[in-house]
Amino acid sequence: MIKPAILGHGTVGSGVYEVFEMNAEKIARAAGTPVEVKYVLDLRDFSHLPYGNKFVSDFSVIENDPEVTVVCEVMGGVRAAYDFTKRCLEAGKSVCTSNKELVATKGEELLRIAEEHNVNYLFEASVGGGIPIIRPMIQCLAANEFNQICGILNGTTNYILTQMIKNGVAFEDALRQAQVNGYAEADPTADIEGHDACRKICILSDLAFGDQFDPEEVCCEGITAITLKDVACADRLGCVIKLIGRAVRCEDGTAYAFVAPHLVRKESPLASVEDVFNAIMIEGNATGDVMFYGKGAGKLATASAVCADMLDCIEHQGRRRRIQWGDGSRKLLRPLGSFASPWYVRFHGPRASLEAALPCESVREVDGELVASVSALSADELNARLSGLSGSVLSSMRIL
Amino acid sequence: MIKPAILGHGTVGSGVYEVFEMNAEKIARAAGTPVEVKYVLDLRDFSHLPYGNKFVSDFSVIENDPEVTVVCEVMGGVRAAYDFTKRCLEAGKSVCTSNKELVATKGEELLRIAEEHNVNYLFEASVGGGIPIIRPMIQCLAANEFNQICGILNGTTNYILTQMIKNGVAFEDALRQAQVNGYAEADPTADIEGHDACRKICILSDLAFGDQFDPEEVCCEGITAITLKDVACADRLGCVIKLIGRAVRCEDGTAYAFVAPHLVRKESPLASVEDVFNAIMIEGNATGDVMFYGKGAGKLATASAVCADMLDCIEHQGRRRRIQWGDGSRKLLRPLGSFASPWYVRFHGPRASLEAALPCESVREVDGELVASVSALSADELNARLSGLSGSVLSSMRIL
Numbered sequence: 001m002i003k004p005a006i007l008g009h010g011t012v013g014s015g016v017y018e019v020f021e022m023n024a025e026k027i028a029r030a031a032g033t034p035v036e037v038k039y040v041l042d043l044r045d046f047s048h049l050p051y052g053n054k055f056v057s058d059f060s061v062i063e064n065d066p067e068v069t070v071v072c073e074v075m076g077g078v079r080a081a082y083d084f085t086k087r088c089l090e091a092g093k094s095v096c097t098s099n100k101e102l103v104a105t106k107g108e109e110l111l112r113i114a115e116e117h118n119v120n121y122l123f124e125a126s127v128g129g130g131i132p133i134i135r136p137m138i139q140c141l142a143a144n145e146f147n148q149i150c151g152i153l154n155g156t157t158n159y160i161l162t163q164m165i166k167n168g169v170a171f172e173d174a175l176r177q178a179q180v181n182g183y184a185e186a187d188p189t190a191d192i193e194g195h196d197a198c199r200k201i202c203i204l205s206d207l208a209f210g211d212q213f214d215p216e217e218v219c220c221e222g223i224t225a226i227t228l229k230d231v232a233c234a235d236r237l238g239c240v241i242k243l244i245g246r247a248v249r250c251e252d253g254t255a256y257a258f259v260a261p262h263l264v265r266k267e268s269p270l271a272s273v274e275d276v277f278n279a280i281m282i283e284g285n286a287t288g289d290v291m292f293y294g295k296g297a298g299k300l301a302t303a304s305a306v307c308a309d310m311l312d313c314i315e316h317q318g319r320r321r322r323i324q325w326g327d328g329s330r331k332l333l334r335p336l337g338s339f340a341s342p343w344y345v346r347f348h349g350p351r352a353s354l355e356a357a358l359p360c361e362s363v364r365e366v367d368g369e370l371v372a373s374v375s376a377l378s379a380d381e382l383n384a385r386l387s388g389l390s391g392s393v394l395s396s397m398r399i400l
Numbered sequence: 401m402i403k404p405a406i407l408g409h410g411t412v413g414s415g416v417y418e419v420f421e422m423n424a425e426k427i428a429r430a431a432g433t434p435v436e437v438k439y440v441l442d443l444r445d446f447s448h449l450p451y452g453n454k455f456v457s458d459f460s461v462i463e464n465d466p467e468v469t470v471v472c473e474v475m476g477g478v479r480a481a482y483d484f485t486k487r488c489l490e491a492g493k494s495v496c497t498s499n500k501e502l503v504a505t506k507g508e509e510l511l512r513i514a515e516e517h518n519v520n521y522l523f524e525a526s527v528g529g530g531i532p533i534i535r536p537m538i539q540c541l542a543a544n545e546f547n548q549i550c551g552i553l554n555g556t557t558n559y560i561l562t563q564m565i566k567n568g569v570a571f572e573d574a575l576r577q578a579q580v581n582g583y584a585e586a587d588p589t590a591d592i593e594g595h596d597a598c599r600k601i602c603i604l605s606d607l608a609f610g611d612q613f614d615p616e617e618v619c620c621e622g623i624t625a626i627t628l629k630d631v632a633c634a635d636r637l638g639c640v641i642k643l644i645g646r647a648v649r650c651e652d653g654t655a656y657a658f659v660a661p662h663l664v665r666k667e668s669p670l671a672s673v674e675d676v677f678n679a680i681m682i683e684g685n686a687t688g689d690v691m692f693y694g695k696g697a698g699k700l701a702t703a704s705a706v707c708a709d710m711l712d713c714i715e716h717q718g719r720r721r722r723i724q725w726g727d728g729s730r731k732l733l734r735p736l737g738s739f740a741s742p743w744y745v746r747f748h749g750p751r752a753s754l755e756a757a758l759p760c761e762s763v764r765e766v767d768g769e770l771v772a773s774v775s776a777l778s779a780d781e782l783n784a785r786l787s788g789l790s791g792s793v794l795s796s797m798r799i800l
Contacts, residue, residue: 019543019686029610030542032722124540130687132532132540140524140532142430143419143707210429269693272672286419286704287530290694293669294687304686307543315722322432322715 002031002314003038005062007084008075009046009055012098012125015303016072017051027307031314038068041084059084063091070313072306073097082106089113089121094317096309098125098302104199108212108327120321122309127153127200128278130301131294135312137282138207138323144284146208146249150400153200153245153259155276155296156184156191157223162274164231165240171226183276193222194243194259201245204280205257208247212328219258219336226261230395233346233371236364237399239263240271244400248339254332256339263344263399269293270400337380342399345372345382349391357385369394402431402714403438405462407484408475409446409455412498412525415703416472417451427707431714438468441484459484463491470713472706473497482506489513489521494717496709498525498702504599508612508727520721522709527553527600528678530701531694535712537682538607538723544684546608549647550800553600553659555676555696556584556591557623557643562674564631565640571626583676593622594643594659601645604680605657608647612728619658619736626661630795633746633771636764637799639663640671644800648739654732656739663744663799669693670800737780742799745772745782749791757785769794 006013020027020037028034039062040046040055047055062068063084071088073095075081081102088095090113097103102110103123114121124134128151137146152158156178163174175192178184190196198220205213223243234241244262249255264271269291273279278296283289295301312321342361347354347370355363359375374382386393406413420427420437428434439462440446440455447455462468463484471488473495475481481502488495490513497503502510503523514521524534528551537546552558556578563574575592578584590596598620605613623643634641644662649655664671669691673679678696683689695701712721742761747754747770755763759775774782786793 023543023545023686026545027543030538030722130684131690132536132692135540136532136536138430139712140535140705140708142711143423143427143704145423145426269669269672272669284530284704286423286700286707288695288698288701290531290692292532292690292692294690298688300686301688304543304684305540307686308540311542312539319719322430 002033002035002070003067004035004070004072004310005039005041005068006037007041007071007073009040009042009044010074010076011299012074012302012306013040013042015299016074016306019300019303019307027311030311035314038065059087063087068093069317070094070096070310072310073099074306075099076101078102078105085110086113089117089119092117092119094120094122094313096122096306096313098123098306100126100196100199100203104202104215107203107206108325111324115320115324118318118320120313120316122312122321122323123203124309125302125305127203128280128292128294129296129298130305131278131280131292131296133280133292134207136292137204141282141284141287144286146282147285148249148283149201149204149208149247149280150270151201151204151245151280152242152270152273152278153197153280153296154191154243155278156188157197157243158273158278159183159276160192161223161241161243164226164228166274168228170228171224192224194220197243197245197259201247201257201259205247205255206325209249209253209255209332211326211330211332213257213333214328217333219260221260223261225395230346230397233366234263234344236366236371237263237344237373239265239399241397242270250334254334256334256336258336261397263397265400268400338378340376340378342376343374343382343396344399345374345396346370346394347372347391348394349389353389353391357389373399402433402435402470403467404435404470404472404710405439405441405468406437407441407471407473409440409442409444410474410476411699412474412702412706413440415699416474416706419700419703419707427711430711435714438465463487468493469717470494470496470710472710473499474706475499476501478502478505485510486513489517489519492517492519494520494522494713496522496706496713498523498706500526500596500599500603504602504615507603507606508725511724515720515724518718518720520713520716522712522721523603524709525702525705527603528680528692528694529696529698530705531678531680531692531696533680533692534607536692537604541682541684541687544686545649546682547649547685548683549601549604549608549680550670551601551604551645551680552642552670552673552678553597553645553680553696554591554643555678556588557597558673558678559583559676560592561623561626561641561643564626564628566674568628570628571624592624594620597643597645597659601647601657601659605647605655606725609649609653609655609732611726611730611732613657613733614728617733619660621660623661625795630746630797633766634663634744636766636771637663637744637773639665639799641797642670650734654734656734656736658736661797663797665800668800738778740776740778742776743774743782743796744799745774745796746770746794747772747791748794749789753789753791757789773799
């Protein structure tokens, strides 16, 4: 009998408890032994629940109980979560988490502490919610070098963009709708400014390239500036607008990593990923493109990924999974300005000057404005060429 | 240093060698030690190759070499492959394979022998080529009961159907085109009659439901009867025709498993899977729908999946991964006749008799024929109702 503890009884935490109850038989089969949650840590009063007697408010009860060999941290944030995770690992307990902020900022250190104590720190649920992505990447694709990762990594922004594209709803209204439906929080900054997607592309880059990518240093552009006009112009170019987290490997082992809205051609499998769904496309040098698709959030989906990690820890009790990356000292992240990409440019001004400044593949007039599809240029080069233009650049985005 | 052997130097076998060469550094990092192929078993003469000196024609050289702890079987077929796999496992060597026919028919026995000798038998590449599917299913989704699996599991038939749908090419011509492009073999029976997809849905069912599903007992219908007329009528109903391998779990733990062409609604992510691509949609009771997409075949893609399994064996030297299923004695497979589904029926005869016989949701006339979309009925019920009709049923397919 395995007796795990759950740190935090929010959406995911209560979901973890529910999955252990709902699928107890299947989980016992997979673990080779029954699994019964022993403690749930939360400061709030949950004594009315059928399992109210399992709640503790003092973390040290869990820390000091040798019967607890695996802990799931689903508190979120980095302060207490960081402290408790470290103390669990130091006490010889494996930890599984959905906390992308903690993994993105402290992953390297926590994996190192886990290694020192011969336990595991796993975080399948930190990217893509219930979509299997981390384990497939580091195990199933282990014999590949990763050329590129492209993902729709945030369900809230994808819901908003889908509303804009499908129903012609303006950004502010689509955001309000997302809040009403519970897809966006009261303070939506982390989603709409791309910070959430940024943490996720950092974690995927850490794994793909073997060194820590710092979310503070990764360029991150959200979707707040996108207008229905951009959506309509993208459509004219045979594209839809998606917020893409992207990591691209260079010949010398360095890499670009960033989050930005992109025009995605409608033929791409990423274009048809709608609403709160997520999808991650990975290009391996042997396997080619593979894509993983599903709901990137949600109580039971995310919880089931955390539970799967706990089963992995149980299977590997006293043994380490081979997950580790460098401390960032290799400085693999390239400045984004030099990354070459085709561009979409919406412009108000004389056509001749636009065509003289940029290698345009097509320029069309839409409602008195010019919409250009531009061949590959670095952002630095694009901006340099645009700066001297007489006229105004209304918007520009990379084309995937 | 790990020194594996490769059994068979066909497309996948030579690909495995190539991946080990091409990604040697990455593989050494993942394995924690360099990996260098020691033997390649093949009866043909490959002495002209740079690694020609590694070829052996006598299997016992590999069998008796204690330095070889992991073997990849990529010979195909069930006779020699079965014999050699068994002998490797009995000699304490782990075996990785892409051989779906062997896994589908002898998987339970070989997993049992592997267990008795504390080694592993892994087969990620047997379904979906380079697409991660088996490990995600049994590990990442381990905390789920599987409600349904729906997959486009065969690239050849998907290529043919895509040609029929996109370019209006008739079946026979599309098949010839697939042969010219190397997507179909000279004898295409195993692909176009659905046998290849059938083996794969059996393997997925074995894993999902924990008991052996016999390909001989699983109903299997190919795509040879599909006409351009069906393709056009499907389009009218907002659908495309796809060959789907399907497994559906019932309340009591029994399951349906079968392969048949289906009408797939265009909104479904499966509808946009084209050409030789494969995709597998899995519905877990906690995680909801997740989909895995990529090239389901191809030399390096399939090879990289075999190599990843070999890395897993190296990591778990002397330890068993928890993969096992029953010997089929639980008789989980339900007779397909009782499986209820909505139907597409193309009919020539009086409209009144069709509407009297079937619960039609819509009936439209197309070129003097009737095309009906029918609410859920079992196949037995559908056939019983159709048998008494005056007129002729031109085709019928399930709607997904």
